[in-house]
Amino acid sequence: MPRLWRGVHTTHNRQAKYGSYSIMDTASSTVLDVQLIQSSEVANSNAMELAGLQQCFRTLEQAQIGVSDVVTDRHTQVRAFLRTYRSLTHPIRHWFDVWHMAKSVYKKLMELGKKKGMEEAAMWGRSIASHLYWVASSTPPGEFRAEQARAKWVSVCNHITGVHTHDSEHFPQCLHGPLEDRIWMIAGSKVHKELEAIVKSKTLVKDIAQISPFDQTAEVEAYHSLVCQFAPKFTHFSYSTMKIRLQLAVIHHNANSGRQQAVNAAGDGRWAVQFPKNQGRLPVARKLKTRQTYGYVHDLMQEVIDLRMEFDSYSRARASWDAVAPRSSKPLIAEEGRPSKENVVASHQHRYSQH
Known part of the structure; x- marks a missing residue:
């Protein structure tokens, strides 16, 4: 089935x-x-x-x-x-x-922040990348997921200026509580416009609809x-x-993908x-996860012993291996019709040789 x-x-x-x-x-x-x-x-x-x-x-x-x-x-x-x-x-x-998308956005913001007068973009880079992870995790699949995800994402352009209400029915305001005092970016400033161009890139905003949950x-x-x-x-x-x-x-x-977080003597992670x-x-x-296991090594070694008992000579073992060895469907250099070294050397001509 x-x-x-x-x-x-x-x-x-x-x-x-x-x-x-x-x-x-x-x-x-x-x-x-x-x-x-x-x-x-x-x-x-x-x-x-x-x-x-x-x-x-x-x-x-x-x-x-x-x-x-x-x-x-x-x-x-x-x-x-x-x-x-x-x-x-x-x-x-x-x-x-989301990791690839956040990495791309973060890299662009860091590059922008290296320009004169654009240092604020780099200061907000990590927060904006983290915001993308939040958009992915807080927007479950559903009828209006695409609209909600896009509205949440572009809202960060308002958030970094200290504005926490947005002109969107799918995300009318930020969900966080009161925030401590901080230096907000000035709305409409050159750096804000450049940052907004990255965040609201047509391709990126379109792809936000498919960000992985x-x-x-x-x-x-x-x-x-x-x-x-x-x-x-x-x-x-x-x-x-x-x-x-x-x-x-x-x-x-x-063999080790299911390991849990290790704990100390008090039972804390x-x-x-x-x-x-x-x-x-x-x-x-x-x-920190629990120790890795290597039980599969014993199974592999047993296979080696079994193969040694099955093939009593190297030539037979080699013939068996050649029959099952992984091979590319198309080798880098075709063996058929390969010219001899002597012919290639004889036809060699230096680019600056006189004619």
Whole structure:
């Protein structure tokens, strides 16, 4: 019987040669599938993401797993594909990841704040990015979600000037209580107009309607970090080795995705204070989780022993591996018709040689 997942979060990790694409269930934080795309398989590196998503969906369809909601970044090709794609005859609701959107807005505000006379934009950057997270979490799916989300988002342009009532029936006033004294931005000033142009960008306001109600940022970041540990970006791997390392990362992630927050002797949750570079080295509280488990390693070692008992020589083991090893559908350099080194050297001509 087909299973219907309420929502999946897609992630991608792109290098010059490879692009990996994963699908994560938003309810359990379990990675359902991972695909590896080689640059030779697509027209250009920008097309890797769509190719990876399509391959992941094919895998889910073969397993009779349907999808009702998908969370991705705002990739143009992916958006066009998901407008018409149907999962096991079910239409898909496409959402945009709030982390990517908030990061984009924050980056633009920080760049604006570097200009002379625009320093206030940078001062409000973190608050405005946090406001976007609040818009996503406080606006559940419903008939008027798009209108409510857009009204909440653009209201920040009034809020930063000390005005907390808005000309919108969907969000007539801010929901916070009394605020302490602070330096508000002057409405209509040059910096306010420049900031307002970023916040009210036509494309951004349109996309706010599809901002994801699913909170998966922490799990996705943890998975991305794990992939980089198993397959460092600055180390070259063959296609089969890269695919295996990605699969090991998925195995480890899925084995530890359900860990809870660790507690101390008094039963209180344990926390750590970090100073991430991408947040300006400001202190951030992070939950400390229980220890990771590595039970899957025992299962893998047992598989190694079983294979050793099955194949009594290296040549037989190698032949078996060659039959099942992951391979790209299109190698970087075609072996057929490859010219000899001697012919290439003989035809070589220096660009500045005399004719």
